[in-house]
Amino acid sequence: MDFALTDEQRDLSAAAARLLADRYPVERVAGLADTGGVDPDTWPHLRRQGWCDPELGMVEKGLLAQEGGYALAATPWWSTVGLAHPIHRAAGRELTTDPLTVAWQDDPAGGGCRAARHGDRWRLTGRRALVTDATAATALVVAADTDDGVALFAVRSPAAGLAVEAQPTLDRLRGAARLRLADTPGELLVAPGSAERVLADARRHAGTLLACEAVGVARRALELARRHAGDRVQFGRPIGAYQAVAHRLADSYVTLELATSLALRACWLHGAGDTAPAEVAHAHAEAVVAGRRAAVSACEDALQVTGGLGATWEYPLHWWYRRALWLDSFDTPTGAHLATLADHLLTTPPQPAGRPAG
C-alpha cells in the first residue's frame, strides 16, 4: 500500500494552484461574486492546462477540484468534467471542452420534465431547477420522463423553447438556474433502463470531486485564519499565541487532514477498475460527510478567529463560507449518506474477530 501522491500528481497540483492564484486573487473573487459570478476568461486557460483531458485520472481530477475550492475558481469545470462528462462517456460521445451541465432536479415550485417522441426526434417540455452553471453551458444534459422511464437527453443552449433563468443563490460564485422547456428539441443520449444508473454514477463521480473541493475550501479558510492569527495583535501579543485561538485552529487542521485522506481515497477507489461498487459507494459517502463537515467547520472557526472583520461583507472569508454551505446542501443530504453507511454496517452482526468495515 502506498498512500502518497506521485511526483506528477504533485506537479499537476502545483501548476493548477499557480494558474488559479494568478487568475483569482482575492479581490477578483469578491468582484466576480458581486457581478454574478461568471468568469468567461479562464476557461481557455483550464483547457490549455489539460483540465478537461479525457485521460485525466480520478485522483488528478480530485486534486484539481481541491485547487478549485481553494481558489474559489468561478468556472463551470466541475459541472462539465464532474457531472456531464461521465454521461457523455457512457453515451459513447466524444468528450469535448465545451462547458456543459446536467439538469435532473425537480423544481420545488412543481413540475417535472417530460420527453415525447415524434418519429426519430424527441421534444422536451417542463421544468428543471437548481441547475448548476446552466447560464455558462453551451449544451445541457437533461433528465426527462418518457413512457418507459427516465432518459437522458442532449439539449443545445440556446435552443427553441428553452429558457434559462438564473436563480438567486447563496453562493454567488456557483450559480443555479431554472430551465423551462416548451417543445424543446433534444437528442437521446441514454435510453430508459440505463439512464437512472448512468445519472447516479455521474452524481457520485461529481460528488466525490465535491468532497475534494470541500477540502480545498477548508484549507483556504484555515490559511486565512492562520495568517490573521499571526498578524493580529491584542493585549500585546499576536492572537495566535493564545491557546483558545491556537487550539481551535489545530482542531480545524485535524478535521481537514482526516477529510483529505477520505476524499483522496474515494477518488482512488472510484478510479480503480477492480473496486466493488459497494466499496466505492461507501468511500464516497464517507468522503462527502467528512468533506462537508471540514469545510463548514473550518470556515466557522476562521470566522470566529477573524472577529468583527470576518463578519463584514468586505472580508472575503464569507465567499468560502457560502461555498461550504452550498456543498453542505447540494444533492444527497448528509443524513442520507449516514443512513447508507448505517445500512452497510448494521445489516448483519459482525463476526467476533471481524475485519474492520470498509
Add this chain to the structure above:
Amino acid sequence: MRLRDTPEEAAFRAGLRAWLAEHVPRYRGGTAPGEWTKALHAAGYSGLTWPVAYGGRGLPPTYQGIYAEESALAGAPDHVNVIGLGMVGPTVVSHGTPEQQKRFLEPILSGEFVFCQGFSEPDAGSDLAAVRTRAVAAADGWRVTGEKVWSSYAHQADWCLLLARTQPGSTAHTGLTCLLVDMRSPGVRVLPLRQSTGDSDFNQIVLTDVPVPRDCVLGPVGEGWRIAMTTLAHERGTFGITLTARLAVEFDRLLRTVHDLGLAGDPAVRAEVAELHVQLQGLRWTGHRTMAALARTGKPGPESSILKLHWSITNQRLAAFALRLLGPAAMLHGPDSHAAGHWQHLRLRSRANSIEGGTSEILRGIIAERVLGLPRTR
C-alpha cells in the same frame, strides 16, 4: 498512489493472519512478561522495520502497518514490551553506540529485555523539561536519585529508559541526559499505582543512589532532551496505526453490542454508528498517509501529530456511546454486566487516552506551532 496490498504485502498479511490465528489465544491473559515478544520474535514478526544488522527484517513501514492491523484484529495481547519495541528500540537504533546496539537491540526483539520509560515525574509531566531526578558523576559512571511516576509496566520491566539531570543547576532542556537503567540495580524501588479502572499497569519508581555504568548513557551527556524527543516522536507517530487498528476492533464490538441490545433499527443509534465510522475511517486512512510519508522521507509527516490526538477523542466518544446504549444496565460492572463490563472498563480507561503519551492540549500546541506556524503559546 496504490491503496491495496502488493502481492508481497498480501502474502505477508496472509501468512501473519494464519500465524496469529494459531498463536494468539495461547497468550491471552496472565502472560509472563516478554512471552508474547518471544513468540513474535521466533516467528520473525519482531522488528519488521529494524535494520537487518540489528536482528530486524529491514522491511518498509507498510509491513509494520500490516502487523499493527492484523494483530489488533486477532486480539493479540497488548504486550508489555510495547515500549521496548516501539520506542526504546528505534531510539537506540538512531542514537546508541555500536556496543549498545549490540547489547540491547536483539534482547529487546527477543523479549529478553522488557523496557519501561521513566520520563514523567510528580512535577514534570507536560512540562517534561522540568525533570529533577538527578544523576551525579561517580568513578564508575553515574549515581541516580529521584522519583518517577506513571511508568507503565515498570513492575514487569528489566530496563528503564530514564531522563535525568546530569548538570547541577541547569534548567529546562539543557543539562539532561538519557540513561539506560537496569531495574534490578540496588536503590530501585517500584511501587505499583492503581488506575481508576482498578488495574495496576503503571507505577511510581523511587531511585536512591542507583549506580548506572558509563556505557549505559544513551547519546551524548547533556543532550538527553534531543534523545527523549526521538522517543516521543516514535510514540506519537508510528504507534498511531496500532491505536487505530485497535479502535477498529472496538468498533466491531460496538456493532455487536448494538445488535445484542436490539438497537440496530433505532435511527439515532444508526446515525451515531455511521458518524463514528466516518471518524474511524478518517483516522485509518490518515494513518496510511502518514505511513507513506514515513516510507518516503524517513520521518513521520505532520499528519502523524493528529493521529494520537484524534484517536483519543474517537475512542472516548465510542466508549461513551456504548455506555449510553446500555441504559440503566450501565451502572453494573463485573460478571452481571453486559460483556462482563467491557464498556464500563473502556469508558474509564479511555479517559486517560487524552493524558497519556502527551495530553491533547500539548498535542494541539505542537500542531499549532510546528505545523501551522503560529506563534508560541505560553
